[in-house]
Amino acid sequence: MQLTGAEIVMRCLQEEKVDHVFGYPGGSVLHIYDELFKQDKVKHILVRHEQAAVHAADAYSRSSNKVGVALVTSGPGVTNAVTGIATAYCDSIPLVVLTGQVPTYYIGQDAFQECDTVGITRPCVKHNFLVKDVKDLAITLKKAFYLAKTGRPGPVLVDIPKDVSAAKCDFHYPKEITIRSYNPVVKGHSGQIKKAVKLLLEAKRPMIYTGGGVILSDASDKLIKLVRTLGFPITQTLMGLGGYPATDKQNLGMLGMHGTYEANMAMQHCDVLLAIGARFDDRVIGNPDNFGSIPRKIIHVDIDPSSISKRVKVDVPIVGHVPDVLAELLALLEEGQAKPDAKHLAAWWKDIGEWRSKDCLKFPQGDDVIMPQFVVQKLYEVTGGDAFVTSDVGQHQMFAAQYYGFDKPRRWINSGGLGTMGVGLPYAMGVKFANPEATVACVTGEASIQMCIQELSTCKQFRLPLKIINLNNRYLGMVRQWQEMFHGNRYAESYLDSLPDFVKLAESYGHIGMRIEKPADVEPALREAFTKHKNDLVFMDFITDQKANVFPMVAAGKGLSEMILAEDL
């Protein structure tokens, strides 16, 4: 039997076991929406802006390890989606983005709602396709899902002209696919892994540094085993939080620009560094020349060869799928039965203990003004440390990363690479669809939340009982912090005047709004929101200290040990 292109799209989604598609309709995708309407296997989530569709699909994937799917129309639908696609690309999130296109016979004629989708998105996708013939549609979709989730994951876009979704052909969905030009390495080089084991066992001051790759590849269990077997200290990047339990004593917390004193000091003073699924980016190692000037041996495990020796020279590169490489490392360690030198390791832990005793995350909480850190601490307590937490971008994001200890992977959902304000609320929606039973909190700022505030309407439609924790400092806080520290307190355009009444705003969307102004009210309000209003969306507007800053801080371009600590000020 022959199927139309639109029917083929639906069948492919079903074959891929896609249960949710986030999207927004328009002329060029109407055939596809018509087919969505006629079936009930794939649920469509109507957002209020295409950017949010992609963010939601992205978080759906981040919190579940399924491929996220978004569907948008041509032209403005696509350009609205670009921020979402670029955000997912920077954090290597597997997505399939389906876009409508004007009919093939109009392409290139500046037709209504035509844009060069493949051209616009090329630099921010893993790969993209324009399907010109309905006969290529099924195989292209198969390729798209395969590319999105294998190797280093990423968003893949499939552009479908309107005449292609209307045309008919036989349907066959291939079970397997190979692409001759695409063969990601999976198995790490055994010789290199042996070298790594030797280095690790000889280390006097070893350190393990892990990133988003551990989360994306579901390698947490193996990582925990490895770290415990070795007894080494470990730190995670912003993207790696939850890959190793925050509450474990071997964990030094996050490193980098706003990392802990102990993590950054250990990075600078270690003699052997094992980097796993992380990419030594500027927010993590600070100045690469400074970082590289310190003699230490580096072992780097990553699925993407181009991440290795990109910013930092590596001594033992291991290209491979993280869990497989970790399994091999563990097997070698068990087989060899050699143990790291206990004496040296004890001395190293003593150094770390001293760094830790600085207690770099302490902050003053008085009786009058709510400190943003305090809200996150209380959020942690009230949710038992077991919520899914999304965030936007700014100080609140760093506070959430620093003060909400993530013990499990895929619980901390934020835009690390692109740093996109506006992701928080759509991220929370995506998480909730992927994990309907979970407690989901969105830690945001009064500026960020306004970038996708329209999604409160989507939340109403789908009755999503999210908890929005708005750390309202009336400033573009992170911008203001930089202006305070590096621009002589000239707060150019970082004050947010004319804020809406968030309580009324939430209520107008049919949600519950709360304003919390006193430190003593923080915990009771949170308890009320998470228990009494468990099944409602609660917008909690916390009026926080206006000038709180995020510390420790490594200024841009500085070395990791050149930290500014709260106590120095």
Add this chain to the structure above:
Amino acid sequence: MRHIISILIENEAGALSRVAGLFSARGYNIETLTVAPTEDSSLSRMTIVTNGSDDVIEQITKQLNKLVDVVKVVDLSEAPHVERELMLVKVRAAGKDREEMKRMADIFRGRIIDVTETTYVIELTGTSSKLDSFIEALDKALILETVRTGVSGIGRGDRILKI
């Protein structure tokens, strides 16, 4: 340092823009780029001449390999290879210059492939530096137009780039 990178890439619409986009997005430099289908029409072969430190060249090859359409990448300059570039030069060839132009073309083993009463088109193949030398040797005032293909390269002997 100068490197010649050979790429086998799927002969798909947009494949060239992926490569060109990669170079511009990451700030790599392209001195010349040539591309044409191979004997297997599903594949194109591209030759790129670029410049950069060893680290940059390593990144270029890794990033090229990461492109989904790219089948194979080889840095030809790592081992013995031959490279050739084709140039067409239109020169003024009237009066006493006519004989001189023919002589120059002969010295450089060029061929005159178009003749009018006042002009020649000279075809010259060789390494880029040979083509440069030819231009140098000509009287600038007589050069009307030049066009070069950019470098094509191939490994010597057993070095074969094929799938």
